[in-house]
Amino acid sequence: QTVVTQEPSLTVSPGETVTLTCASGTGAVTSAYYPNWFQQKPGQAPRALIYSTTKKHSWTPARFSGSLLGGKAALTLSGVQPEDEAEYYCLLYYGGADWVFGGGTKLTVL
Amino acid sequence: EVQLVESGGGLVQPGGSLRLSCAASGFTFNGYSMQWVRQAPGKGLEYVSAIDSTGSATYYANSVKDRFTVSRDNSKSTLFLQMGSLRTDDMAVYFCARVRGWSPASCAADCYLDYWGQGALVTVSS
Numbered sequence: 001q002t003v004v005t006q007e008p009s010l011t012v013s014p015g016e017t018v019t020l021t022c023a024s025g026t027g028a029v030t031s032a033y034y035p036n037w038f039q040q041k042p043g044q045a046p047r048a049l050i051y052s053t054t055k056k057h058s059w060t061p062a063r064f065s066g067s068l069l070g071g072k073a074a075l076t077l078s079g080v081q082p083e084d085e086a087e088y089y090c091l092l093y094y095g096g097a098d099w100v101f102g103g104g105t106k107l108t109v110l
Numbered sequence: 111e112v113q114l115v116e117s118g119g120g121l122v123q124p125g126g127s128l129r130l131s132c133a134a135s136g137f138t139f140n141g142y143s144m145q146w147v148r149q150a151p152g153k154g155l156e157y158v159s160a161i162d163s164t165g166s167a168t169y170y171a172n173s174v175k176d177r178f179t180v181s182r183d184n185s186k187s188t189l190f191l192q193m194g195s196l197r198t199d200d201m202a203v204y205f206c207a208r209v210r211g212w213s214p215a216s217c218a219a220d221c222y223l224d225y226w227g228q229g230a231l232v233t234v235s236s
Contacts, residue, residue: 001172034211034217034220034221034222036222036223038155038223040155044228045205045226045227045228045229046147046155046205046226047226048222048223048224048225048226051210051220051221051222051224052219052220052221052222055220057224089154089155091155091157091223093212093217093221095215095216096169096215096216097160097169097214097215099145099157099160100157101147101154101155101156101157102154103154104154104155
C-alpha cells in the first residue's frame with residue numbers, strides 16, 4: 001500500500017501565507033498523479049479545492065493555489081483567514097483504480 | 111444544483127451486512143464514474159471503491175475486496191455499496207463522491223473528485 005505523507009499539523013497567523021505539501025512514497029510527485037486537494041471542517045464532508053495540480057473549482061477562493069514543489073504537490077494559502085482553519089487532504093492517482101489519500105494536515109489559525 | 115445524499119447507515123454487529131445508498135440529483139448520473147470514500151472516527155480519508163458510469167467496471171481497496179460490492183442503478187440515479195462480513199475496523203462515515211475524467215484504468219486530461227455527499231455513519235459493534 002503506497003503511503004502519501006502530509007505535515008500532521010501547521011499553525012499560521014491570520015494574513016500570513018502557508019504551504020502544505022503532499023509527498024509520495026514511490027518518489028517525486030508529478031502532474032501525472034493528478035494531485036487533488038480537499039478541505040474538511042469538523043462534522044462536514046470534504047470540499048474539493050484544487051485538481052490536476054493547479055486547477056481551481058469554480059467555488060475555490062482565490063487565495064488557494066496548487067503547485068509542484070521540490071518533488072511534492074503543494075497547496076498554498078495566501079493571506080490566511082480564520083475560516084481556513086480545517087483539515088486538508090491531498091489525493092494522488094497511481095493509475096488504474098489506485099487512488100491514495102494523504103494522512104491530512106490540521107491547519108490551525110491563531 | 112448537484113446533490114449526493116447517502117442513506118442506509120446504522121449499527122450492525124461484527125460479521126453482519128449493510129447496504130448504503132447514494133441518491134444523486136442535479137446532473138446526468140449515467141455520465142459519471144463514482145467513488146466511495148470512508149473516514150474512521152478521528153482518522154483520515156480512505157478510498158474504498160470506484161465504479162464506472164455504466165456499472166460494468168468496479169474496483170475496490172484491498173481492505174474491502176471480496177467483502178464489499180459497489181453497484182449503481184442509473185435509471186434511479188442511485189449508487190450502492192453492499193457491505194458484508196463487517197469488522198470493527200470498517201466503522202466509519204462513508205461518503206460517496208462524483209469522479210470527473212476517470213474511466214476504467216485511466217485518466218483523461220483532468221482526473222478528480224468534485225462533489226461529495228454528507229456521509230452515512232456505519233457503526234460495527236456487538
